[in-house]
Structure formats: structure tokens, C-alpha cells
Amino acid sequence: MAKDFTSRKENYSQWYNEIVAKADLAEHSAVRGCMVIKPYGYAIWEKMQAQLDKMFKETGHVNAYFPLFVPKSLFEAEEKNAEGFAKECAVVTHYRLKTDPNDKTKLIVDPEAKLEEELIVRPTSEAVIWNTYKGWIQSYRDLPILVNQWANVVRWEMRTRLFLRTAEFLWQEGHTAHATKEEAIEESKTMLDVYAEFAEQYMAMPVMKGVKTESERFAGAEETYCIEALMQDGKALQAGTSHFLGQNFAKAFEVKFANKEGKLDYVWATSWGVSTRLIGGLIMTHSDDNGLVLPPNLAPIQVAIVPIYKGEEQLAIISETALKIKKNLESKGISVKFDDRDTHKPGWKFAEYEFKGVPVRVAIGPRDLENGTVEVARRDTLEKEVLQIQDIEVKIENLLTNIQNNLLQKSIDFREENSHHVDTYEEFKKVLEEKSGFIYAHWDGTAETEEKIKQETKATIRCIPLNQKQSEGYCVYSGKPSKGRVIFAKAY
Amino acid sequence: MAKDFTSRKENYSQWYNEIVAKADLAEHSAVRGCMVIKPYGYAIWEKMQAQLDKMFKETGHVNAYFPLFVPKSLFEAEEKNAEGFAKECAVVTHYRLKTDPNDKTKLIVDPEAKLEEELIVRPTSEAVIWNTYKGWIQSYRDLPILVNQWANVVRWEMRTRLFLRTAEFLWQEGHTAHATKEEAIEESKTMLDVYAEFAEQYMAMPVMKGVKTESERFAGAEETYCIEALMQDGKALQAGTSHFLGQNFAKAFEVKFANKEGKLDYVWATSWGVSTRLIGGLIMTHSDDNGLVLPPNLAPIQVAIVPIYKGEEQLAIISETALKIKKNLESKGISVKFDDRDTHKPGWKFAEYEFKGVPVRVAIGPRDLENGTVEVARRDTLEKEVLQIQDIEVKIENLLTNIQNNLLQKSIDFREENSHHVDTYEEFKKVLEEKSGFIYAHWDGTAETEEKIKQETKATIRCIPLNQKQSEGYCVYSGKPSKGRVIFAKAY
Numbered sequence: 001m002a003k004d005f006t007s008r009k010e011n012y013s014q015w016y017n018e019i020v021a022k023a024d025l026a027e028h029s030a031v032r033g034c035m036v037i038k039p040y041g042y043a044i045w046e047k048m049q050a051q052l053d054k055m056f057k058e059t060g061h062v063n064a065y066f067p068l069f070v071p072k073s074l075f076e077a078e079e080k081n082a083e084g085f086a087k088e089c090a091v092v093t094h095y096r097l098k099t100d101p102n103d104k105t106k107l108i109v110d111p112e113a114k115l116e117e118e119l120i121v122r123p124t125s126e127a128v129i130w131n132t133y134k135g136w137i138q139s140y141r142d143l144p145i146l147v148n149q150w151a152n153v154v155r156w157e158m159r160t161r162l163f164l165r166t167a168e169f170l171w172q173e174g175h176t177a178h179a180t181k182e183e184a185i186e187e188s189k190t191m192l193d194v195y196a197e198f199a200e201q202y203m204a205m206p207v208m209k210g211v212k213t214e215s216e217r218f219a220g221a222e223e224t225y226c227i228e229a230l231m232q233d234g235k236a237l238q239a240g241t242s243h244f245l246g247q248n249f250a251k252a253f254e255v256k257f258a259n260k261e262g263k264l265d266y267v268w269a270t271s272w273g274v275s276t277r278l279i280g281g282l283i284m285t286h287s288d289d290n291g292l293v294l295p296p297n298l299a300p301i302q303v304a305i306v307p308i309y310k311g312e313e314q315l316a317i318i319s320e321t322a323l324k325i326k327k328n329l330e331s332k333g334i335s336v337k338f339d340d341r342d343t344h345k346p347g348w349k350f351a352e353y354e355f356k357g358v359p360v361r362v363a364i365g366p367r368d369l370e371n372g373t374v375e376v377a378r379r380d381t382l383e384k385e386v387l388q389i390q391d392i393e394v395k396i397e398n399l400l401t402n403i404q405n406n407l408l409q410k411s412i413d414f415r416e417e418n419s420h421h422v423d424t425y426e427e428f429k430k431v432l433e434e435k436s437g438f439i440y441a442h443w444d445g446t447a448e449t450e451e452k453i454k455q456e457t458k459a460t461i462r463c464i465p466l467n468q469k470q471s472e473g474y475c476v477y478s479g480k481p482s483k484g485r486v487i488f489a490k491a492y
Numbered sequence: 493m494a495k496d497f498t499s500r501k502e503n504y505s506q507w508y509n510e511i512v513a514k515a516d517l518a519e520h521s522a523v524r525g526c527m528v529i530k531p532y533g534y535a536i537w538e539k540m541q542a543q544l545d546k547m548f549k550e551t552g553h554v555n556a557y558f559p560l561f562v563p564k565s566l567f568e569a570e571e572k573n574a575e576g577f578a579k580e581c582a583v584v585t586h587y588r589l590k591t592d593p594n595d596k597t598k599l600i601v602d603p604e605a606k607l608e609e610e611l612i613v614r615p616t617s618e619a620v621i622w623n624t625y626k627g628w629i630q631s632y633r634d635l636p637i638l639v640n641q642w643a644n645v646v647r648w649e650m651r652t653r654l655f656l657r658t659a660e661f662l663w664q665e666g667h668t669a670h671a672t673k674e675e676a677i678e679e680s681k682t683m684l685d686v687y688a689e690f691a692e693q694y695m696a697m698p699v700m701k702g703v704k705t706e707s708e709r710f711a712g713a714e715e716t717y718c719i720e721a722l723m724q725d726g727k728a729l730q731a732g733t734s735h736f737l738g739q740n741f742a743k744a745f746e747v748k749f750a751n752k753e754g755k756l757d758y759v760w761a762t763s764w765g766v767s768t769r770l771i772g773g774l775i776m777t778h779s780d781d782n783g784l785v786l787p788p789n790l791a792p793i794q795v796a797i798v799p800i801y802k803g804e805e806q807l808a809i810i811s812e813t814a815l816k817i818k819k820n821l822e823s824k825g826i827s828v829k830f831d832d833r834d835t836h837k838p839g840w841k842f843a844e845y846e847f848k849g850v851p852v853r854v855a856i857g858p859r860d861l862e863n864g865t866v867e868v869a870r871r872d873t874l875e876k877e878v879l880q881i882q883d884i885e886v887k888i889e890n891l892l893t894n895i896q897n898n899l900l901q902k903s904i905d906f907r908e909e910n911s912h913h914v915d916t917y918e919e920f921k922k923v924l925e926e927k928s929g930f931i932y933a934h935w936d937g938t939a940e941t942e943e944k945i946k947q948e949t950k951a952t953i954r955c956i957p958l959n960q961k962q963s964e965g966y967c968v969y970s971g972k973p974s975k976g977r978v979i980f981a982k983a984y
Contacts, residue, residue, distance in 0.1 A: 030624075039639060091585065096580070
């Protein structure tokens with residue numbers, strides 16, 4: 001399978017597309033820019049959802065569901081937000097089709113079924129949610145509201161990449177309401193921490209936590225916190241954002257509450273989201289020239305067991321052992337596939353599981369049974385070992401932990417190797433051309449400089465890192481004073 | 493809370509609306525016909541989803557995700573399906589907004605951003621999915637495809653009711669592809685059985701399994717299997733459908749496969765779905781004049797513990813016992829809320845949990861602690877008992893099972909009492925006027941008679957029941973021969 005597969009060095013972008021296609025993760029649909037998420041890709045999303053949902057609930061959040069459509073008048077209420085998304089809105093204008101009078105087999109939009117007010121397919125739900133919260137909030141007793149929604153959203157993108165940038169994508173969007181500014185800021189930081197923990201502990205993808213510059217901020221936010229990951233090709237991926245929205249939406253939708261003293265004030269807001277884009281990040285963090293590599297914590301199949309046999313009788317004997325191992329592993333919460341299909345040879349199956357990134361593959365043949373052993377292969381390093389069958393479940397369990405840790409460590413190492421502190425613009429450009437990666441450089445804090453660097457190098461400020469020791473210096477571009485380094489990179 | 497609450501007898505429809513509103517299940521949104529599913533209502537949907545998803549996976553299905561939009565040319569490919577849904581389609585015609593030149597604070601649809609081909613917001617996904625399956629299926633080895641999708645769909649309804657009939661709703665839609673007709677029919681029946689089991693074992697809502705008449709069939713299906721439940725007001729609710737689609741979609745999208753002999757044939761299809769409508773059915777099956785009643789198997793909170801105390805010190809002592817009970821119940825997989833809010837009195841909390849249908853409420857006061865007892869109230873019968881605290885967890889666990897069974901039995905009894913065998917059209921109309929319910933009557937099998945009865949009485953044929961002893965007779969309307977009784981009812 002891997003033979004006709006492009007290597008990362010040859011063409012990273014094509015390598016990515018081939019992984020997505022050949023590992024059965026997703027494909028383009030008949031609708032421009034919209035993807036079909038195939039069962040194997042969707043199973044990864046389900047694993048992500050389950051874990052994130054657990055973490056959201058542990059931090060006090062509940063789920064709800066708000067309409068897909070936003071009436072135009074609500075959409076435009078928060079001006080900056082509206083302006084930010086106006087150019088990529090799918091708009092519903094009619095609510096009925098009718099038979100084409102010129103061709104009875106065709107349908108046309110019924111001109112008599114024009115909506116009085118156009119409906120925007122949500123690109124994000126602040127408007128429709130804050131218009132709803134207006135009815136939910138009267139007093140401080142109604143606060144905080146800590147709600148999350150799992151939903152599809154649509155942003156009409158012209159250049160799309162599966163998972164990374166699609167017109168429709170799946171995501172979760174948290175929308176919270178608070179009595180004080182401090183509490184809202186605290187919430188946005190808490191959720192950033194949840195995202196970072198998820199990225200590192202489950203995706204094995206290290207992230208930098210930071211704040212966006214004004215020009216990269218979410219439309220309508222006072223502050224956008226983000227996690228930024230470094231992909232194998234040296235480009236950054238914005239993996240999640242958490243916004244402190246101030247009172248912008250409360251003011252746009254007139255959402256006030258009576259505080260303990262009975263005085264009315266506008267409510268403080270946050271919103272935060274991660275999307276199916278994370279699957280793109282997962283691929284570009286771990287996968288290699290042999291195909292997909294999945295961290296055990298998010299792999300739909302953690303262990304694949306392949307019997308090597310001739311004839312029904314041998315299969316029956318091997319199956320007995322295999323099913324016992326499967327059962328014991330499953331009782332530890334490990335997901336196992338015993339692949340006894342007779343339509344494919346073992347070698348074909350090995351290649352399949354390797355390409356699909358299954359963390360551990362176990363092979364059992366007749367000689368293994370004689371010797372009381374099995375062959376265990378790990379996907380991350382491609383190493384194989386023959387192991388005694390005794391306590392095999394514990395050994396596999398440990399191996400999975402080991403693989404998870406190894407993938408995280410490898411990614412941390414990669415990021416460290418590809419993080420560069422530069423002090424001159426020449427150096428800056430040289431690093432970008434030769435190695436790319438995260439570039440830590442001083443910046444004078446102006447949108448003008450940021451824009452010029454972007455124009456000249458295509459690098460943007462990914463974030464102003466949080467929790468980092470900062471020292472004063474001089475902007476690599478303008479030479480003006482700077483209070484600390486920010487992270488530049490080319491980005492997805 | 494229940495004081496200003498309409499009784500079922502006064503006005504069933506208003507009673508329903510008030511339950512939905514006052515139990516915080518859902519509300520209307522700013523978008524005509526679209527609902528906001530509030531956290532408590534959504535938590536019920538999450539419980540339903542989790543159980544159904546488990547049952548789908550146990551029967552070999554996997555999840556995937558297909559686009560929200562269907563290009564018009566795909567939508568119209570299967571003619572009957574297109575015709576059936578054309579009148580209720582939301583249509584996207586543009587992909588951009590721009591600033592209104594006459595009023596800079598407003599946005600207008602950008603006339604230059606008109607789509608070449610209109611996009612239909614999916615009312616159901618057969619078209620987009622079968623267009624995708626075309627690329628997935630070449631040979632019998634690619635079959636069966638057993639895929640399910642959890643999604644939102646839009647059907648532009650003019651008269652909407654929360655949960656029961658909304659322009660946007662949440663559902664799951666299974667879409668399967670098979671090599672033979674027999675296997676596809678088998679699949680549609682299997683999924684009908686899954687739905688019936690879910691309705692009875694989890695919703696405690698008994699259902700009749702049956703087949704729809706041709707006029708009530710899903711647009712594009714060869715056969716529509718359904719489960720029909722009887723609501724408290726004597727009206728029927730179609731709770732789920734499973735369609736045998738024949739080769740209609742395979743032909744419309746040219747999906748052929750090579751069978752074992754290498755001959756090409758069209759693929760056989762099924763689709764099946766249940767939606768947030770089930771929450772409406774749940775409400776109208778069990779709830780009473782004191783508010784919502786939830787079966788334990790789907791209640792977001794199964795047990796609420798309310799401390800009765802004066803002062804912090806008493807609360808601390810009671811909390812210790814309460815939290816111990818909570819922990820022990822949770823270790824049995826029971827969801828418990830310990831409500832120690834100091835903003836509300838115990839009486840207010842009792843009323844709240846009663847209205848929200850929490851199956852079991854436990855009250856603990858200082859005298860209870862002295863006596864080693866707690867007060868346990870069950871929501872279904874409103875009975876209270878003082879129980880020894882010893883083994884209280886086992887007692888509560890048994891009580892939950894008991895409530896679940898009682899609710900199912902009550903609903904079965906209600907349905908039996910409201911099922912009527914009638915042999916004349918006079919009797920038929922009399923029953924409809926006086927008692928309503930399920931009417932078992934002979935029908936001559938013609939769409940003409942069906943339509944006339946509908947016009948004259950508003951009753952429709954809910955289904956031709958499966959697995960029922962049938963005897964010949966004469967149509968109540970036409971007097972023509974009939975091979976068995978069908979179920980008539982007024983319906984939601």
C-alpha cells in the first residue's frame with residue numbers, strides 16, 4: 001500500500017492529501033468545499049468528542065443546541081463580528097422548490113417562496129446565542145451560564161483542504177456568561193488550559209499557549225487566547241481558540257443583569273472552540289512516510305490481532321488464544337480488532353493496519369502457539385518483538401502508554417529543534433527560508449510592522465506566548481523597543 | 493410551581509407547551525420554526541443518543557458525516573424523493589454578504605455572490621449519501637455498508653410544535669447498502685426492532701410495529717416500516733421509521749456492484765431514523781398534571797438529594813451522610829444531584845424536582861439522622877416512604893427499576909384501554925369523537941378509501957400491524973372484503 005505513496009520530503013502537501021484519502025479518513029463531496037468524513041476518520045472525531053465533552057463537564061459545563069440559522073438582523077447586531085464573517089456566509093433566501101414548468105423532471109427555486117428576511121447559515125453562534133441568553137438572564141443568580149454546543153458551521157472558503165479548511169466543519173463552541181470581567185477572563189483561560197491539556201495528553205501534540213495580536217483576534221473579541229502547534233513541515237497550526245468577549249455581545253443584544261446590589265450591568269462573555277481541524281493537526285504531528293500514526297489515546301482501534309494460518313482448523317486454534325487476549329484487553333478498556341477475514345492475506349492486513357496508524361499489531365501463527373509467544377509490532381517506531389504470551393495484556397497495556405509518551409516526547413523534541421530565537425531581520429528571513437518553524441523575535445507592538453512582515457515573508461504572529469520569561473529588546477523589523485519576543489511562523 | 497400550570501384535561505396542547513417551557517426543555521428561537529434545546533432537554537437527548545448509538549454499534553453500524561448541503565441537481569435525481577421534499581426545502585442561493593451602501597451599519601446579500609447551482613439544506617441525506625456510495629462500491633466485497641449519521645436536518649414546516657414538528661431538528665439517519673433484496677429487507681426490520689426495543693426498554697413507551705400504506709410511505713421508499721405510539725390524548729405519534737428503499741437510489745445515482753459471479757447489479761438500500769421528536773413522545777407518554785415524569789433510564793438526574801437544615805453546622809452533618817449516599821449510588825452508575833444551594837428552600841426544591849420529573853427524591857433532615865432514616869419520594873406515583881438508611885443504595889436502585897417497569901406497564905395498560913376494535917363506520921366515528929385512541933378496523937386496501945376516511949374524520953392509517961393474528965372481514969367504509977385490520981388514529 002505504501003509503495004505508491006508520496007513521501008513527506010517529496011511533497012508534504014500531497015503526502016497529507018494521500019494520507020487522508022488512503023487511510024479512509026475523509027473525501028471531497030459533490031458540494032464545493034464540503035467534506036465527507038468517512039467512518040474511520042469520524043471514529044477519531046468521536047474519540048476526541050468523548051474526551052473533550054468529559055473535560056467540559058468536569059469543568060462545570062452543560063450542552064445545549066441552538067438554531068443552524070441566524071436571521072440577518074441578528075447577525076449584523078454585533079458589528080465587528082458581522083463584518084468579520086460577512087464575506088464567507090452561506091445565505092438561505094427561499095424555502096421551497098417547485099417543478100420546472102419547462103422540464104417536469106427538474107426543480108427550480110419557487111420565486112413566490114422568498115423569505116422576508118434572509119437567514120445566514122451559522123459561521124459561529126454568538127449572535128443567535130446571545131439573543132437567547134437575553135431571555136435567560138435577569139439577575140446575578142442566573143449567572144454564570146456555562147453552555148457548550150456540538151454543531152456544524154459553515155464558512156464559505158475559496159481554497160479548501162480536507163479537515164484543515166472546509167466550507168462546512170464540525171466543532172464545539174462554548175458560550176458562557178458571567179457577572180464580572182475577572183470571572184470571564186478566568187473562564188477563557190481555564191478553557192485554554194483544557195484545550196492544551198487535551199492536545200498534549202490525548203493528541204500527543206505539544207502546544208504553545210498565547211494571546212493573539214489585535215489583527216489576528218476573533219471578530220468581536222476583546223482578547224483571543226490560542227494554542228498553536230508546530231507541524232512537521234515547519235508551519236504552525238492554530239489548534240484552538242478561547243475568546244474573552246468583554247461586554248460586546250451583551251451590549252449588542254442588550255443583555256443586562258441585576259447585581260447583588262440591585263444595579264443593572266451588562267453581562268461579560270466568553271466563547272471557545274475546537275473543530276475537526278484537530279484531525280488535520282493530528283495527522284501532521286505524527287504520521288510518517290508509511291502512513292498514518294495515531295496516538296493510542298485517540299486511536300479507534302488500539303490493537304489489531306492478525307491470525308496467520310492455513311486452513312480452518314489452525315484458524316480455530318489460533319482464534320481461541322486471540323479471542324482470549326482480546327477479551328482481557330477489552331476488560332482493561334482497550335479497543336481491539338481481531339481480523340479473521342479470509343478475503344485478505346496477513347501481509348495485506350499488516351500493511352493496512354500500518355497505513356491506518358493502529359498503534360499495536362499482534363500476529364499469532366501456529367509456531368507462536370507452540371512456543372507460547374506472539375509477535376508484537378508498534379507503529380510509532382515500526383519495531384517488532386516476540387513476546388511470551390504470559391501477561392501479554394499487561395505488556396500491551398504498558399506498550400500503549402509507552403507509545404503515547406514517545407509520540408509526545410518526539411513532538412516536543414521536534415518543536416524544540418525547530419524553535420529559533422532570532423535578533424535580526426536577515427536572520428529571520430534566513431530561518432524562514434531554510435528551516436521554517438517557530439521564530440521567537442522581538443516586535444514593536446504595531447499592526448503596521450506585523451503587516452509588513454506578513455507581506456514580505458508570509459510569516460504571521462502566531463501568538464504572544466503566555467507564561468514565558470520575557471526580556472526587553474528591539475524589534476527585528478523596525479528596531480524600535482520591544483518588551484518581549486512573540487512567535488512568528490508561516491501557518492495553515 | 494405547579495399552581496399556575498394547566499391540567500391535561502383543561503387543554504392538553506397548552507399543558508404540553510407549558511411542560512416544555514417550565515421544565516426548561518426547549519424554547520422557540522428568533523428563527524421561525526427553529527427551536528433552542530435547553531440544557532435539561534438536551535441532556536435527555538444525550539441519554540437517548542448514547543443508548544441508541546450503543547445499539548447501532550452492537551448491530552454492526554459505524555458513524556460517518558456527510559455534507560449539510562445537497563446540490564439541486566443531486567437532490568432532484570431520485571424523483572419521488574425530490575417531489576416529496578421539494579415543498580419544504582430551505583435553499584442557499586448566495587455565499588456572501590456586503591455592507592449596505594445606503595446604511596453602513598447594515599448588511600445585504602451580495603448579488604455578485606450568487607451560486608451557480610442552488611444548494612438545498614438537507615431535509616434527509618439519501619441523495620448526497622448515495623452519490624458518495626457510488627465511489628465506495630464496486631464489488632460485493634464492499635458490501636454491506638452499514639453507516640449511521642447524527643445530524644441536523646431542515647424541513648420548512650409552517651405549523652411547528654417544540655420537539656414534535658420543527659423546521660430544524662436533530663436526528664440520526666442510517667443509510668445502508670446491500671447485495672441482495674432479502675438482506676436489505678432484513679436490515680430495515682432489524683433496525684425497526686432496535687427502535688421498538690429502545691422505545692419500550694428505555695423510554696418506557698410501548699409501540700406498535702407496522703408497515704405504512706403506500707400513501708404514508710417515505711418518498712422514494714418501496715416499504716416504510718414504523719413504530720407508532722399512543723399519546724395520553726388518544727392521538728398517535730409516529731416515533732421512528734425504517735425504510736426499504738429497493739434499488740431506487742442505486743438507479744438514480746447509478747450505483748452498481750459486481751456480484752460473486754462478476755455480474756453487475758444495482759445495490760439495495762435502506763434508511764432509518766429517529767429524531768428529537770422522541771422527546772415529545774416521552775413527555776406525552778408519562779407526564780402528568782404535576783409536570784414532567786421521566787423514566788429512570790433516560791433521566792439526566794435519577795436521584796435528587798435535598799438536605800433540610802438550619803445553619804451551617806447542621807448542613808455539614810447532613811452533607812456527610814448525603815455525599816456518602818451519592819458516592820455509593822454513583823458507583824452503581826446512578827446519576828445523583830445533591831442540592832445544597834442556600835438560595836432556595838427545601839420546599840422550592842421539592843417542587844422543582846417534581847416538575848422536572850426526577851424519578852427519585854431523597855430528603856434528609858436532622859431528625860432523620862437521629863433515627864437513621866431518610867425520606868424517599870418517587871415521582872411516578874408521588875408516594876413517599878421513610879426508609880432505614882441501611883442499604884439505602886440497594887433500595888433506591890430497586891426503586892428505580894420499579895419505577896421504570898411501572899411506567900412501561902402503565903403505558904401498556906393505557907394503550908390497551910384505548911385500543912378499540914370496530915366493525916362499522918358509525919362505531920368508528922363514535923370512538924374517534926368520544927375516546928379516540930387506536931382503532932383497529934378493516935380496510936379495503938385502496939388509497940381512495942383511506943383518503944375519504946381521512947377527509948371525513950381526520951384519522952389516518954397509522955400502520956398495518958406486523959406480527960398480528962389477522963382475520964378476514966369487510967372494510968368499515970366501503971364494505972369491500974379486507975384481509976385484516978389496520979390501525980387508524982388521529983396523529984401528531
